[in-house]
Amino acid sequence: MPGTNLIVPVVLWGKYAPTHCVSAVYLSRDQKTLVTGCYDGQICIWAVDPESLKMTPRCLLVGHTAPVTCLSRASIIQDNNFIVSSSEAGEMCTWDLVDGKCRESVKLSQIHTNIQAYHMCNSEDLRLFCNGYYAEILVMDPFSLEILFCLSSKMNPDWISALHMHVVTKELIYNTGG
Template sequence: MSLVSGNLIVPTILWGRRAPSHRACCVRCLPDGQTILTGTVDGQIIIWRLDNGLLKPKYMLFGHSRPISCLCPTGVDSLTTRFVSTSDDGKMCLWESVDGRCIDSVTTVNVHRYIYAHPLRSSAILTQLRLFCVGDYPEIIVMDPQDLTVLFTLSSRVEPDWVS
């Protein structure tokens, strides 16, 4: 089902009392402790909400065509609502969990397997969050969670396989 407005097509997924079954290959919680993300081998992401002890589906997101390899919140505090997803073809998406929209996406040659959101204090007041990514490549890639740009990499010239 799609809602059409001018040139904009908004895909809408509806399901009954139970969400469609899917083969989850990736699970992650947002820092609020109430929002759970599952990624599937078909490339979909479901945002679940914990409501009175019951897990209820909120959104099914379509942005990947390959299995989801990693999910990660873009913050460490309980107000964080954004997260990133990556798939086996190197595609990375930035999502807003409140309304299920894709904010940005990039495709790289790197397949990320784990992403860790870490705050870096650049002064006594200013703290910036960075995404530390590891995967099917020999370095650690550090990214900006707001625009998915690579800021720098951590690597070794002496020992190329130092991460493993």
């Protein structure tokens, strides 16, 4: 019997389906894919009809052991359908939205509450700017999930209260509290 490359993902649960109480949301640029993370640790990929706004669940991703705190895009080109997720247990995963596979996963000591993807100037690279329950802004590669560098303050350890990446002028804006 010849081999096949067909992979059929199967999700099994007990007597009751997951509650899927949503804790994080990501909408693709073309607005045809919605991704929701939940307090149960699962991630659901939904197909969205932009005209009727009807949502149909497409795939349930299982990989986190704690509530999902953040979802962000992981690729520049619209056809490269990858996202990054993070959980309250410090788990991070890069997911392929086409087949639902986890491309990479790591467990960090930092817990992210915000991840913003940023396309670097004069480059094909996308970087993840992460902040959360720690005193730095971590800059990470979305595919290796490696921490490339961190922005920190020696003067004030709690210097970050918000982070925003402005795409038009490609500048980093942060709020130092107050």
